[in-house]
Amino acid sequence: MRKTVLAACLLASAATGAVYAQTATTGATATAPGKPQLGDFGVDLSAMDKAVLPGNDFYNYINGAWMKRTEIPADRASWGGFAILADLSEKRTRQVIEDAAAAPSSNGAMSINDKIGVTYATFMDQAAIEKAGAAPLQPRLAKIAAINSQADLAKAFAEATMHGIDVPVGAGIEQDLKDNTVYAVYMSQGGLGLPDKDYYLKDDPKFAEARTKYVTYIADMMRLAGQPDPQGSAQRIYDLEKQIAQVHWDRAELRQVEKGYNPMQVAQLATAMPGFDWQGMLAAQGLGSQTRVIVGQPSALTGTAKIIVATPLPVWKEYLAFHTISNAAPLLSSPFVNTQFAFYGTTLNGTPQLKDRWKRGVALVNGSLGEAVGQVYVQKYFPPESKAKADELVRNLIAAMDIRLSKLEWMAPETKVKARAKLAAFTPKIGYPNKWRDYSTLQVVKGDVLGNADRVAEFEYRRQLNKIGKPVDRSEWFMTPQTVNAYANPLMNEVVFPAAILQPPFFDPNADPAVNYGAIGAVIGHELSHHFDDQGRKFDPKGNFSDWWTPQDVTRFNALTDKVVAQYGAYEPIPGSHVNGKLTLGENMADLAGINVAYDAYQLSLKGKKAPVIDGYTGDQRFFMGFGQVWQTKAREASIKNQLTTDPHTPGQWRAYVVRNLDPWYGAFSVKPGQTYYLAPQDRIHIW
CATH class of the missing domain: 3.40.390.10 (Collagenase (Catalytic Domain))
Known part of the structure; x- marks a missing residue:
């Protein structure tokens, strides 16, 4: 938030959903x-x-x-x-990181320097990552494949949110806008793989090209991870995201902070925004004891809830599998890294070359x-x-x-x-x-x-x-x-x-x-x-x-x-x-x-x-x-x-x-x- x-x-x-998405003010x-x-x-x-x-x-x-x-x-x-x-x-x-890696702890316990060094060295061990291929993804994908109900889907959205994966609805913790001495739970729209709703909906040649390449990107990612029917699932995932984009607020509206402050009792959510197990999602995120939430974009979440209940569960499983794969791609083997960069780096931002691994x-x-x-x-x-x-x-x-x-x-x-x-x-x-x-x-x-x-x-x-x-930590x-x-x-x-x-x-x-x-x-x-x-x-x-x-x-x-x-x-x-x-x-x-x-x-x-x-x-x-x-x-x-x-x-x-x-x-x-x-x-x- x-x-x-x-x-x-x-x-x-x-951010546009990938570590390679850059704006016109970043560089090295x-x-x-x-x-x-x-x-x-x-x-x-x-x-x-x-x-x-x-x-x-x-x-x-x-x-x-x-x-x-x-x-x-x-x-x-x-x-x-x-x-x-x-x-x-x-x-x-x-240099700070490499110095930390060069000075491991001598007493057997992992020091902060060790954590810095191990995090960096593990990522830099490209040979091991290439050898592992798609294997690190399989436990995550198996959990998604086991989803059998709307209750399971709500829990899956919660788990995705806790792991930094963007999904259509999620909750987070922020200071209460009207009483900034306390923290509140906020719920907001999300779940798009393209940078903005305009990329799905606007009649623009560049956006049309991005849409076509995005469907190809989805299919390629699903194929690399060994998912069935990658081409068919890619189109279904894109079509689902387009529906979500249609109910999203645009960015100019999102700037109007007063529109994003809509307190609601958790018990009211099922009636106000029917079709989704809101309480199940909050409970899975460790927020089950909360009685009040602040809804960021009520019409968008209401519309998304309708889409959730109207969309077959297998399509949601495909959607979650893709977003899980795409989120993990920068930490996987070269085919995943290069495929993601080709879309988010080159297609969306025009960047011809992937950053060096050390960067x-x-x-x-x-x-x-x-x-x-x-x-x-x-x-x-x-x-x-x-x-x-x-x-x-x-x-x-x-x-x-x-x-x-x-x-x-x-x-x-x-x-x-x-x-x-x-x-x-x-x-x-x-x-x-x-x-x-x-x-x-x-x-x-x-x-x-x-x-x-x-x-x-x-x-x-x-x-x-x-x-x-x-108490709110004002030193943060x-x-x-x-x-x-x-x-x-x-x-x-x-x-x-x-x-x-x-x-x-x-x-x-x-x-x-x-x-x-x-x-x-x-x-x-x-x-x-x-x-x-x-x-x-x-x-x-x-x-x-x-x-x-x-x-x-x-x-x-x-x-x-x-x-x-x-x-x-x-x-x-x-x-x-x-x-x-x-x-x-x-x-x-x-x-x-x-x-x-x-x-x-x-x-x-x-x-x-x-x-x-x-x-x-x-x-x-x-x-x-x-x-x-x-x-x-x-x-x-x-x-x-x-x-x-x-x-x-x-x-x-x-x-x-x-x-x-x-x-x-x-x-x-x-x-x-x-x-x-x-x-x-x-x-x-x-x-x-």
Whole structure:
């Protein structure tokens, strides 16, 4: 729930059901030649195309030469600043893991280092995995084959959910939106193998091609696992998923957090959403004692329940078998790995080459024992001075945001008071957790890669289950320190910046402040503003879901956000495919707020002094250059298509054009009427 609704993550996007699904903001190993030619102030001047006027195309003015000379690595759907930093983090994490593997415990007991090392070494033992073939799947498939009733099916859905397999209905544990001091059980829609309902239903040539190849993929997976009638079952599975897609809520609707809060007594479920053994599923998930649940998408779950009862049990067994196989495929022999990558990596994202095995091993360990790895990572790569400088930046951004809130013309005075109180109650989390996760009860077995993955999923599910009835742990992090990302969590009223993003090109404690404020400052401001955007504004200073704006505030705010929807909806990253202005509204507003607040914070940091000119560039120019280079991104067309359909973030290049709404940008680069991205002063969007 958190990852799809509540945490307005800066870069993270919805998964597509496979570890190879990548968005246009992720990447790793570089093939572009040489290191950046950094100016004296920390911007890669060799990336610029000075033949381009900033007002005609600011992104290519900053990054045009880089775009021309850069080839996307063969194992990536995209490449850019975020990806380069992720590549560095990946290599550093590999070293942490390999060092752990090289120092086994000497007393016979399995230490945390042993668990890290064994998890990695077991995955890297490709010969053993190839020899095992499909055999590790057979116990799982035998359990599915033994399903004989609707009650058995409900239990199978529960078990799949506990093992991280996406099925049409499932339950999870999250803070209660209206009382965030306690945990609640949420139920939500799911169960699609394609990235979004549009892939099943929209009349689009690319989606039609993906549908055809998806049916082939299903058949290939069933055949590899020795399942009967793979071609026939593939079509039946696809047809079933299409029915499920028809009742799903779309992503723009999923963003409306108030629509996803529908408390219901468990005893009412059978009447309200008939056709499925809801109590049996909850009991099998260890939630049988719960009397109340929160239903995320009532109409979708009601529709799914009807589909469940109308679909023959043998088809559901085929469906579960396929999703079990597909979920396990990255940990199986090469035919499974390559078949899955061909669809999720190449067909859906345009990536021509599978990642090296060690990179996939690092991802597996990060997903299994991420905080244990992160604890070592920050000791090695995040010095105290970096944390201190980042803390200072955050303080300055909060101060700048407070000043902006106090001056908002469209917000009622009484609402401003509450907004500033909410900001004052913020908890910024910088670098790493104060309390590390305890993995002592996680069992890791040498040579059992799929079993280890099962035990990790069970460990995490038990950890979540154990939260019920206990105080909310406000120290918990939802990203590891080695993750190049950031997020805002409205329920905790917090913003979180892992150590790995607090590095160049985003942040350098020794760099020119103008560039730091333009880069990481805009990221920090982005996350701060999520607490006041079209969804974050629905949470009060304590982090509870609450309507604390006046009706007039909402009316004036919506009039402004309509302009944001229209401005971004006009962008066409690939021919015939525009940015979905409604889906991306929250992130686009956060970009707009983030850069405005970062600019103010930079001015505050000067303490009344004039910014120096460095390499011929003024402070304002360096600020905007730092921001523009953050969004340096080159992506494959299929990946952009996927992102435009599924991701609440506008593709990177088009995020850079937010500068056209800032008055100082016009003065910094002499942007004139008639230039492509010029906006008349009255057309510039000023929300924050």
